[in-house]
Amino acid sequence: MNAAMLYALTGAGLFALGLYALAVQAHLLRKIIAFNVMGSGAFLVLGALAHRAPDQVADPVPHAMVITGIVVAVSATAFALVLMLRVQSETGQPHLPEQPSD
């Protein structure tokens, strides 16, 4: 197993960890962090996949995708945090109701 494979597997592990937390955590802030862990996992996989041969330059396309992905993730996180604050001020709770109302 080479280093790139190790990074890719770590990325997949982070993705799974984030997915688990997203499912089981009720607090919205924890869910948002879980989503960020998932995102980091996906970006790590992408970064690792850029590896070609030990003596070759890494493929730049996945790196470009990671940068775009980070931009998307940052804006999504900012939006999620604002929405979370609004939910908390409207309902008084930092988590979603169990059942969709009605």
Add this chain to the structure above:
Amino acid sequence: MGTLSPDSPWTIWVIFSPLAGAVFTFLWPRRARLAVPLVALGTVGSVACLVWQVAELGVQSHALGGWAAPLGINLYADGLSAMMLLTTALVGAAVTFYATEYFRRASETARYFWPLWLCLWTALNALFLSWDIFNLYVAFELLGLAAIALVALAGSADALTGAMRYLLVSLLGSLTYLLGVALFYSTYGTLDIGLLGDLTAPSAASWAATGLMVAGLLLKTALFPLHFWLPPAHAAAPTPVSAILSALVVKASFYLLLRLWLEVFPVTAAGLGHLLGLLGALAIVWGSLQALRQTRLKLLVAYSTVAQLGYLFLAFPLALSPVAATAWSASVFFILSHALAKAAMFLAAGNILRFAGHDRIAELGRAPYGVSLSWAAFGVAGISIIGLPPSVGFAAKWLQLEAALAGGQWWWTLPIVGGGLLATAYVFKIISCVFSQNGRTSGTNGISWRMEWTAFGLSLAALGIGFAAPQLLALLNSGTPLALHEVGSAP
């Protein structure tokens, strides 16, 4: 550029005009009322030119910045893209017209509505024209964020929790999709849909990528049992937003699934197709039954969307036969029919809600007189949802039944016909309100003729566009996006 010649890259203008509008209305919100009609006109005009190009000259492809496929990003328009753009333009223009009246007073909401809605329109058009699976991810994410912000505009607790749930689902769906993109790129070294289509072969990596992408897209298309987020979000949003979400946004992720299924995914196993069809059939039954149980008008209409989305997925098993093109065409017709009819229904429901001040179905019978045209719109849109002739809904169901019988899969006719009966039940549950009570209570809020006529016009379009079915079918087959899959299908 900009002159009307056959070579003009209208693909760019289709994306650029709503984007320019979004930026303009964000920077100069006070001028929005003047700018928005022009932007809508420009976008619809560009779409019309592109549709004409596709119909007359065939597939339109444009390499952005002059960089060709393996390195650059291609815009690509064939019959399927043209149909989706056309549907979006029809509904988008109507909703824009409606919203200029709906947001006449509420200034703060209106201020954010226009940039977000034009941004969403940009994302939709970009999605339908992208020919690169990563570019699709970006358009998809832009679409999701704009849609969720629009839901949150309503500001109520229901809308905010609905938007939050929608956001979490949407982010999960797109990240799963992104991981699939990463796997495809690492296996085949390209993101271009056309190049991938030539390369993909059944292997562990491409199956994993396919599985991840399908799962992410199903979540965002709200296929049963992943539909839980849709009714609260769609019902709690402001009226024009409900119409946009139900008519267009969920269709975009279905389009993406359809496109990838036809072009990219390795020759698909019968198992996955049958599973999608089964979930679709369950969605029809479950969504319709839930719609019947609802006591609020907008939630009923939202559950009807869950049911109608099920029909789209019946194409996956039906296409595993020699009549694949018929099955796919049926789904595209369903998209058109449902987009027009459901937009009409939500706009009509919004008028009734605003007029009566509430949308409790049991008490709606007292307020039919002020908004009789909206009730008529609801009924006429109901004809399309049920699938009676001459609506496009009827054409779609007819094609689907034909595909089921000609393909030797008669059992799929049961959900198709049964869903029609259930739809009849929930549409009549609403319509009967008008006739059941005769108390003449005038509503509190006047509804302008524009809002009523937009809803009614859309419902009439859903009914009347069925007469253009042969022309639409010819347009859809331009570039034969749907015939490709017949080669690899099982007998």
